Amino acid sequence: xxxxVMCGNELTVYLSGDIDHHSARKIREATDALIQQNQPSVxxxxxxxxxxxxxxxIGLIMGRYRMMLLYGGSVKVVNVPENLRRIMExxxxxxxxxxxxxxxFCESVK
Amino acid sequence: MxxxxxxxxxxxxxxxxxxxxxRSSNEAFARSAVAAFVAQLDPTIGExxxxxxxxxxxxxxxxxxxxxxxxxxxSINVRILSDNIVCxxxxxxxxxxxDIDKAxxxxxxxxxxxxxxxxxxxxMQSFCDIVKVRSNVGSGTTVTLNKRISPxxxxx
Numbered sequence: 001x002x003x004x005v006m007c008g009n010e011l012t013v014y015l016s017g018d019i020d021h022h023s024a025r026k027i028r029e030a031t032d033a034l035i036q037q038n039q040p041s042v043x044x045x046x047x048x049x050x051x052x053x054x055x056x057x058i059g060l061i062m063g064r065y066r067m068m069l070l071y072g073g074s075v076k077v078v079n080v081p082e083n084l085r086r087i088m089e090x091x092x093x094x095x096x097x098x099x100x101x102x103x104x105f106c107e108s109v110k
Numbered sequence: 111m112x113x114x115x116x117x118x119x120x121x122x123x124x125x126x127x128x129x130x131x132x133r134s135s136n137e138a139f140a141r142s143a144v145a146a147f148v149a150q151l152d153p154t155i156g157e158x159x160x161x162x163x164x165x166x167x168x169x170x171x172x173x174x175x176x177x178x179x180x181x182x183x184x185s186i187n188v189r190i191l192s193d194n195i196v197c198x199x200x201x202x203x204x205x206x207x208x209d210i211d212k213a214x215x216x217x218x219x220x221x222x223x224x225x226x227x228x229x230x231x232x233x234m235q236s237f238c239d240i241v242k243v244r245s246n247v248g249s250g251t252t253v254t255l256n257k258r259i260s261p262x263x264x265x266x
Contacts, residue, residue: 020138021134024225055170055229058227083156086236086237090232
């Protein structure tokens with residue numbers, strides 16, 4: 001289970017390690033469970049602890065984006081490490097306005 | 111004269127081959143093995159990350175598409191050529207690709223339910239200098255990735 005914190009109506013999920021096709025399934029299931037449980041209107045995916053990501057990570061963001069849209073909510077992607085910038089740019093996600101600088105309040109991580 | 115240059119160009123300085131089963135748990139192994147071999151060229155962290163990412167995409171294609179629900183063998187051959195060029199061949203004996211041009215189109219995927227973004231080949235193309243795909247339906251696919259590692263100043 002990734003670390004997460006609910007603050008107001010905003011759920012932050014702290015992703016870490018490698019995100020590839022193998023690990024994405026577990027991360028997806030855990031994140032979706034947290035969304036169901038907390039029903040946030042904003043889902044913040046914090047990539048600060050991610051060492052590696054391939055296009056499986058893009059699929060992961062897109063999937064959560066669609067899910068949150070369905071609930072009338074939105075997704076923010078924050079704290080993207082330097083080595084993930086290029087794949088994030090390549091993904092076309094910037095057109096969906098999901099990138100945001102990390103908000104530094106509400107830091108009591110569960 | 112020209113021929114001599116071509117022969118020079120393809121001189122193989124070092125080579126390794128690794129074969130493993132198409133289990134998703136081997137994806138990390140595959141990209142790490144290739145990165146560890148390429149490390150002898152003293153690449154930048156960025157270049158190594160590009161290679162890791164491109165290999166991860168190619169191997170994931172083998173796991174998800176070539177062999178689907180079955181398990182088969184994936185073989186990766188890495189050659190270090192003269193002029194700091196790395197040539198990586200990822201080969202499977204899976205189902206093959208019917209329409210390679212279509213498969214390489216960004217956002218095209220046959221597995222949207224698995225949340226595949228359809229960006230595998232786009233990532234390989236963006237992160238490598240040359241991407242070649244050869245495929246025969248029913249007998250498998252070979253993806254060749256070429257990338258030149260920038261020479262480090264002061265390296266002997």
